[in-house]
Amino acid sequence: MQTEKVIDHITNWLKEYANNANITGFVVGVSGGIDSAVTSSLCAKTGLKTLCVEMPIHQAQSQVTRAQEHIAQLKERFPNVSDARVDLTPVFEQIKSVVPEVEPSAQLDLSLANTRARLRMTTLYYFAGLHKYLVAGTGNKVEDFGVGFYTKYGDGGVDLGPIADLLKSEVYQIGKVLGVPESIQVAAPTDGLFGDSRSDEDQIGASYDELEWAMKMKDEGKKTEDFEGREQEVFKIFIRLNTVNQHKMNPIPVCKIPVNLL
Structure with missing residues (x-):
């Protein structure tokens, strides 16, 4: 950088x-x-x-x-x-x-x-x-x-x-x-x-260096089964948190009303 x-x-x-x-x-x-x-x-x-x-x-x-x-x-x-x-x-x-x-x-x-x-x-x-x-x-x-x-x-x-x-x-x-x-x-x-x-790290279960690695692996299309040991554990942590916290990263859902109901 x-x-x-x-x-x-x-x-x-x-x-x-x-x-x-x-x-x-x-x-x-x-x-x-x-x-x-x-x-x-x-x-x-x-x-x-x-x-x-x-x-x-x-x-x-x-x-x-x-x-x-x-x-x-x-x-x-x-x-x-x-x-x-x-x-x-x-x-x-x-x-x-x-x-x-x-x-x-x-x-x-x-x-x-x-x-x-x-x-x-x-x-x-x-x-x-x-x-x-x-x-x-x-x-x-x-x-x-x-x-x-x-x-x-x-x-x-x-x-x-x-x-x-x-x-x-x-x-x-x-x-x-x-x-x-x-x-x-x-x-x-x-x-x-x-x-x-x-x-x-205590809360997440992984260090930032490990999370940066996992983030890169996800961007490259890697899957959990591509890793083993500590790498697999870290990747699972990243994927789990990335999935459950999508509600924070995405815009709030809006209920769209069909035109025929208006």
Whole structure:
């Protein structure tokens, strides 16, 4: 990958899109992970106003520290960058207190994790509406179009996806050139939605390198029976997630009314 040229291409694309939409800047949720760090850096490089929003919900201190380190570094380098911190923990706890109680389960944990992501989306759009900004998505190609590893109408609810055509490995390459803090570059990827230390790999069952391989194999028309051992296991994981998460990747179905009924 021609990293410098890709950076320039994305930066120019962001600037042109915003100018055509008569928008004055971007808002980005910064989590302490590589994807949000790269996205916010690219937005900052446009010269347009870039608001970095930190939105902890029972967040691990390591994630908070990384997010704050990145934001501080961006503000030093780019005068167009500002930040806001909204602690959504009390809001999250209030929602938990008013919905009906159910027995603890993995499904409850997932529902609450998705609720966190949707609270953050709502907060980002509050700032976007307030300042007439665009919400910049932080999803990469593997997450957005491979395994659907995001929350529908949560972190998937954005105005544009600057890095959505980049594989995770490519995001890391760009992050290095952009000068993303080393602490973020070496941290294990995590969505931070469960209030514990589980990583993306823990949740998915495969690393991003493995998922990139599986995505390539699927694009080449390979089948599960073409592999064995760990490769077959990873390919099965990819195909399963790609299949069950199509509802996230495709437009919502619309019931078309026959003309004779109108």
